Amino acid sequence: MLTDSDRERLLLWGLFHRGVAVMMALATAQLVGQFGVFSGRRGIVPVALRMERLRLDWPGSGWTRFAKMPSVLWLTHSDLAQRAWLVASTVVALGVALGAVPAGWVWLAMLFCWAVYVSFMHACELAFPWDMLLAEASFLSVFLPSTLPWMELSAAQLPLPMVAFAFRLLLFRLMFGFGKTKFSGSTRHDRMYIYGMMINQPLPSPIGWIMFQLAPRTFYIVGMGVLFLTEIVMPFFAVFPGPGPFSVATAIGTSALMIGIQLSGNFGFFNMLTCLLCVPLLDTHYGVLPWTWTGTPTALVGAPDAVLGFWVTTLVLTILLAAVPLCLLFNSWTAESMYFWPTLQVIPLLKFYRQLYPFHVVHSYGVFPPHSFPGVRFIVVYEGSADGERWERYEYKFTTSAAHTRPVIAAPYHPRFDMIMFYAANGFRRDSLHHPLLAGNAYTFGRSYFSRVVAQRLLEGGSPVADEFGHNPFPDPKRPPKFVRARVHLFEPTSMSEMTKHGKWWNDTVLHEHLAPVSLHSSPSAWFWRNQFSDPSQWHFDMTLWRHRSPAMRQLLHRPTGTGGDEIDDAGDAAERIAEWLCEQDDAPDTLFPRPPIDDEFLGDAERKADQPCMLPITRSAVVDFWTRVLPSLSEVPEDNQSWWSRALAMAAKLRDEYSVEEQQRVYRIAMLLTSTLLHRFEQLATIKVQDVREDSPAPKIDVTNARLVLPCRSYFHVGLACQHIMLYGGAVSSWRTMCMLDTTAEWHESPPSRAMRQHTIDVLTLLRSLSVDKDDNAELERSCVLFAVLRPDLFILHGRKTRMQARMHNGAIPPQLPLPGFLWLTKMLLKSFVPSPAAEHAQARVDVDKTYAFAGHVLPLPDEVLPKFRFTPDCVWRLQGFDRDLTLVEAFQFTKDIVSDGKTN
DSSP states (O other): OOOHHHHHHHHHHHHHHHHHHHHHHHHHHHHHTTHHHHTSTTSSSOHHHHHHHHHHHOOSOHHHHHHHSOOGGGTOOSHHHHHHHHHHHHHHHHHHHHTOSOTTSHHHHHHHHHHHHHHHHHHTTOOSHHHHHHHHHHHHHTTSOOBOSTTOOSBSSBOOHHHHHHHHHHHHHHHHHHHHHHHTTOOGGGTTHHHHHTTSSSSBOHHHHHHHHHOOHHHHHHHHHHHHIIIIIGGGGGTSOOOHHHHHHHHHHHHHHHHHHHHHBOOTTHHHHHHHHTGGGGOOOBOSSTTSBSSOOGGGBOOSOSTTOHHHHHHHHHHHHTTHHHHTTSOGGGTTGGGGOGGGTTOHHHHHHTTTGGGOOSOOOOOSOSSOOOSOEEEEEEEEESSSSSEEEOEESSSOOSTTOOOOOOTTSOOHHHHHHHHHTTTOOTTSTTHHHHOSOGGGSOSSOHHHHHHHHHHHOSOHHHHTEEEOSOOOTTSOOSEEEEEEEEEEEOOHHHHHHHOOOEEEEEEEEEEEEEOTTTSOHHHHHHTTSOOGGGSOTTOHHHHHHOHHHHHHHTOOOOSOSTTOOOHHHHHHHHHHHHTOSSSOHHHHSOOOOOOGGGSOTTTTTSOOOOOOOOOHHHHHHIIIIIHHHHHTSOOTTOOHHHHHHHHHHHHHHHSOHHHHHHHHHHHHHHHHHHHHHHHHHOOOOOOOOOTTSOOOOOOTTOSSOOOOOSOHHHHHHHHHHIIIIIHHHHHHHHHHHHHSGGGTTTSOOOHHHHHHHHHHHHHHHHHTOOSSOOHHHHHHTHHHHHHOHHHHHHHHHHHHHHHTTSTTTSOOOTTOOGGGGGHHHHHHHSSOOOGGGGTTOSOOTTSTTTOOOOOSSOTTOOEEEEEEOTTSOEEEEEEESOOOHHHHHHHHHHHHHHSOOO
């Protein structure tokens, strides 16, 4: 006989189960109208192209490709099919919410919804915390008992205690994860954190804008105390046994916080979903151990179905719960990438959960930094032009893009495209050189970054991307703009009186160029999309595990050189040897790494009839030419009285002027292919470990009789730079010797190397150590970046600008701590390199819009580029003081040091 308490608990879990289904239906229904912008044929990351790239790179078992990208879209992925998958998932989720799914099939219905959502997380690159949260919650809901049909809102049975505990633990990980990220490293000077957050968030609401103007200082200080209570203290009552009122108080406090966040900003369905996760806390019948029930009849507790019985449920949840300590160490930004960080590869637990990460069943949480920041907004704003002279602005539907843009209340709707532009302004994207910090998928590091792809779609016309803007100055899809550019704007809130009288919500200031003007003449569509998804030879240096597992890379990299290497001293002979090794008849690079075909469905109307550049093959003669003509020609640019960056720009300009677009692309492919080859050879030599190498450290001890040498280098990224250092400054001879040296290391104890090879080994290892020396003026590190900057000047320009801007926002200039991926260690060098140069270096101030695909022909900073000046006031508030162009290395890091030490600036 059921008691009133039992009925209340069954009703609670029934409503909770239906609530998860409602959230799933809400999320997938939104994607029905958004997937075309991202994964559609004319979208930003066409899933058809990515899947074709996966088929080419992993030609074996379909399971291997599925493990890299778990998705129902492998069955069919046309735009019509994608829409059908999402509509089906929405209907099934609504069926569960309404009780229309028969008992015993509810778990299968939720499993289907989870599978579809995870598929689109990969296809559309959904990486917001609430996407991860919904994926995890929907997977756990598979193990909930069925709900009763139709108007019977109760659950058929209570869930197993371990399932209930898993949901409470999920809420704990979410709230405590955000709390630890927010409060770790914070000081008393950050007590006005919420003040800046009212504006400097992805999508502020009108209430947040008004509170920024009117709320007293006490409100924000008390608010920080409330945040600490609800994100640091209360989460523990969600998982550990204690009096029932504490659990209920945690649910009420967390829900109240979510309501406040919902009013002040727009975070999609995050707030609603978090409030829903508070429902399990209302069932206080857990025992001394939080995964047990008390006062509960055994017959009242059950698994969802015989297929998912007690033992299956216990096994699956035990595997997931074991990952919790690991997840608490990281945050939402690194929820996927942490499994692939080279410095963490040796952790056994990571090796196991690396196989589970693509299924999105367990995540880390926490986003916002621990320090306060100014109440301003940085947004990428696009402009189009029909003649290259008169530019017209595109305006977003939701996010700030003009002085008159009114803050909106969009949640629970999630305008993903608009929110991405907030992060793109800071250069913090998966497709940038920050890629290993943010992404676990090697393919997200493409030939062009997100903002560049958006511009390409605007140029083509007729793309769903153009429809995502609230104001499109070129509405006719048959008459798109001839040129597109993007600039970063700083939006500062105006006063209440100015907003009331003139309807002006923001002061709008252009800071710098985010994307130089581009056109279809410089970047034909078929050419662009054929090269967008990188093959394994072009992956980021830090994506070592992906590179190891690539069949084509293994086939290429395991070829023996068959020689000692020290018998060749002539550059031409060495170039011939490398070309012969690289371009074996049956395994030439173009055979190992073919380009995907591009059909008309990916192109705009005008592009379908236009002639497209052809892909030049990588032949032996092309490789020899790379060594004997391309690199020597670039090396002719003198080093005297030039910074490494100025020299790299001059070399890139020379490459642009002397070679066609097709030849430049082939040079890039050859350079990255050779870099990957040398990088893999170094990995065969030793295990790379992050070391605290200081300038006064003793020289590395090299035992040439030991097959396992320790490379004194900070990260794989540094090793990749070392490989390009050897290529550019050592030429073909040094590169060939390096390949041979690393190919025969294992036999050194049987056949000692010659004196020349022994000395070459010492030189190479000494170079690696020199790149890791932590000092402000590391000349070897700067010289090692030159070739990469020549190959990808667009990325270095992007990061150079963002580094300068973030130096004024203090958190971007703080040197990273171990064990982050290697590019973050270049922060100091980038900041020093991208500072105002003498006037003579501004001769190339403007760009040639017809050549920007190969190289944006300008130096930094541009004459009209400005930086915001902020002042940290005694009341712990950042104030915008104006704009300037001057920022020296000493000023920037003194600025950072002062903030980190005591929250004040000089």
